[in-house]
Amino acid sequence: MVANGARPWLHITGFFSEHFDRRGIAAMQDLFKLFATRKDAFDARQSAAEVALVYSRTTFDYVGAATPDANYLDGFRGAYNALMDSRLPFDLLSDKHLDARALSRYKALLL
Numbered sequence: 001m002v003a004n005g006a007r008p009w010l011h012i013t014g015f016f017s018e019h020f021d022r023r024g025i026a027a028m029q030d031l032f033k034l035f036a037t038r039k040d041a042f043d044a045r046q047s048a049a050e051v052a053l054v055y056s057r058t059t060f061d062y063v064g065a066a067t068p069d070a071n072y073l074d075g076f077r078g079a080y081n082a083l084m085d086s087r088l089p090f091d092l093l094s095d096k097h098l099d100a101r102a103l104s105r106y107k108a109l110l111l
Contacts, residue, residue: 056095
């Protein structure tokens, strides 16, 4: 995941108190220390995927409207699952970052 440019993070909800569940924090600290010690394995790597699936928040908001699951997410998830089931390497792209340069490396786009 990191070698392909993703940035892992720990999602924390609620508020920090004496009752806060801290179990995930130490594991994430260890993981980030590993990434720091192996920068040679993670920095400047690029995905080899030739296929990309585009996620569009704009389409989700406007076409999805009151029923985004039926109008957008079901199709997006179906395409995602089809790619996963076929074991086909793919990248997820945001519709906010689509330009000729970003798209030029792909042989196929799923919109």
